[in-house]
Amino acid sequence: MSQTIDLSPFRAVLDERGVVTDRDDITPWLTDWRGRYHGDAAAILAPATTEQVAAVVGIAAQHGIPLVPQGGNTSMVGGATPPADGRALILSLRRMNRIRSIDADANLALCEAGVILANLHDAAQAANRRFPLSLGAKGSATIGGLVSTNAGGTQVLRHGTMRGLVAGLEAVLPDGSIYDGLAALKKDNRGYDIRHLLIGAEGTLGVVTAATLRLAPAMTSTLTAWVGVARPHEALHLLHRLEAQLGPVVEGFEILTEAGLKNVLAHIPDLRSPLNAPAPWHVLVEIDSSGDPDGTASALENTLAVEVANGSVLDATLAQNEAQAQAFWRIRESLSASEKALGPALQFDVSVPVARMPDFIIDTGRQVEATFPGVHASAYGHLGDGNVHFHVRAPDGTTDGSAWTSEFGKPISQFIHDAVVAAGGSISAEHGIGQMKRAELGRLSSPARLAALRAIKSALDPLGIMNPEKLIPLASEA
């Protein structure tokens, strides 16, 4: 039920392609990609320049029309789906898809918000560099969305999240003014950091229109290892030993269980277990050996040998060639899909301090299984980031997944989130809050933090026009 919104002021500042009202063109963008959230909007506004974005936001502010910024529309938490009542318009950044410049010497790329991640990867590679952040949706996710959700991925261990990769930012603020912070200044102490405020703000404080991003040297040589250990504790110990012995070259450090591995092997053809014997937990390690291929290889082998000798590592093997390394990674990348085949499950994107993660995995798994009889807890992922994919699967034989989710989704979520908070962690490690976790953010934030978040939102978007009903649980809605 789209509301009647006068689009003529927007038509006056945008070209013909800039105002999309055809229902067939709009419909795909009214639902999130996982099909969980549905909204409505009378039009998609698609400006082609920063100045046009500023004009659009200025008009929206003047008329009190909310805007929902959209990039690739691959939010995991409904962060880019418009409200159901149709009072908002979608502001698509997809046309702003230029990589304005790449400075290989300075290791910087200046990208507009609509640049698709995979295209930046290609452009960086052509300059003998790389943009060290990747994720499953790289073929659709845009720079603006990645910045606004402070995206993560498997390379965070070494390179940090998007927050660490944004050297400069351009945005249109909720009053239609342009914030130009694109210059990459390594030292800049001129007051509150607007850039960091906009990163991860999910479009609720303004619209990111461009970013200056840090590049890393290309990797010319990597080492991939598969390691079996008894517990996540020994995996974390191994990570510390590798960092101490090899330096900051650990590019990936992913853990999974024997059950997870077996399940992948049962569902995905042509894969085999990298180790000869089973191990309770497995670790996939990737090392950047570009700086010193031989030295790094022998340091890796020595470290693994020492840890095998002292019993901390049960077994370890190095990929002998690129094909074997890819096969190791295929196991990791198949975990999510092959788990789905086991039945309905709740998935949690949570983080705790790295040192507490091994206990969290074991203890919270046991506790949720004891509290909700029949469920299966499992965890895999980025141990070195203090961030695992924590799943709670419905009891065996559950046929009606949505009935189970209706009954147990909320209590199990609250149980897990309470455990996360007790461990000093975050209920959203990577995906953000969006619509999905807004109530939980309200329930679990300290009053001090919640008051600060609300004060910032009201101060910078007093009209409440930027991505309504997302991220901050407003006091007026309580």
Added chain:
Amino acid sequence: MSQTIDLSPFRAVLDERGVVTDRDDITPWLTDWRGRYHGDAAAILAPATTEQVAAVVGIAAQHGIPLVPQGGNTSMVGGATPPADGRALILSLRRMNRIRSIDADANLALCEAGVILANLHDAAQAANRRFPLSLGAKGSATIGGLVSTNAGGTQVLRHGTMRGLVAGLEAVLPDGSIYDGLAALKKDNRGYDIRHLLIGAEGTLGVVTAATLRLAPAMTSTLTAWVGVARPHEALHLLHRLEAQLGPVVEGFEILTEAGLKNVLAHIPDLRSPLNAPAPWHVLVEIDSSGDPDGTASALENTLAVEVANGSVLDATLAQNEAQAQAFWRIRESLSASEKALGPALQFDVSVPVARMPDFIIDTGRQVEATFPGVHASAYGHLGDGNVHFHVRAPDGTTDGSAWTSEFGKPISQFIHDAVVAAGGSISAEHGIGQMKRAELGRLSSPARLAALRAIKSALDPLGIMNPEKLIPLASEA
């Protein structure tokens, strides 16, 4: 002229040492350490715990009494000096001087705000780690002040400013509530980043009470080189080559002029020029070779040889021992003091994008000398950070320095700051805004940025009690 402020509510929540009213004890803290700013305050409040800080701020909010947070009182911009009218109290964090914990495996140290930087250096060293940020005032500067001013130093090139080293933060917000963000979460997407908002806020949004700080591995082996080049452009080229060939191990990269070197040699005994022949510009390079001492040394020698062969480097020499390396650094560290002997000068703490710095140094130097006849422009410092100490010295023979400063201080400052802004730079690279640059921040900020800064200040400190008359030029004062 201290105003009459009822201290009894503060006495009720603090112990005897927590309320200092003896004038002799207060006086040293009413003036900044360079003697440029003078204020007044009826008392210094010195809480011993975070809870006491919260109680003090709560009382201040209730009674509308402004607070000026102080650490080591070594602000370069009058950022910790109370207002002259005595309406504010000083809130000293010096008693909160515990290093609560060091986790060597996780490379984290949890420090209270009053910990002195040099003490953290010692504690980290005892754990076979280092805290990779240092500056001249390390014997007095405190963690709270370093966080609140986003301090820099000579190691920013590799390790970043304080912003990059703060993994978690605890603060008391202006309403007296405690923000507990000490947990070091590598991934945390729960809304606006309060931590980054408080870093560099100069105490105007709340009082930093503790921080979780990142440590780096101890350096077990370093290489120090002295290089002569024709221009800053060739110095920057050399930096890029070193980073490409050696990886991220460049710990220091400082430039100076032949004139600067000669001046040091004239004023400081027992130092000699590292190179046999003069060179227009000099570079002091320090490399961390701990990971691979021999490999890094030969890579450094090869890179320098290639650049000498292609003419980009005029001459280069490696320190042959620790004493020689220290002598190289003594030259760098003596620049400021030996320049002072030449006569009165204006000093600018500015940054521009790294790639633009060579042109900025040359062009702005020429322009200011042309515009203000007789003055001498010079620059030295952290080229790789896009941040140099840019000095403009009074014409030869100027005897009355303060008369010269009175006449030329403002126009020359505005001239330099305008050039910085034109180059996309920052009028405060390291020292912050404090009282000194507040008017210039107002003059040179875009309306969008200024409005955002003011909105944030009013939202989080609606009563205006946190470090009044600092950082943000308020609209009400315009």
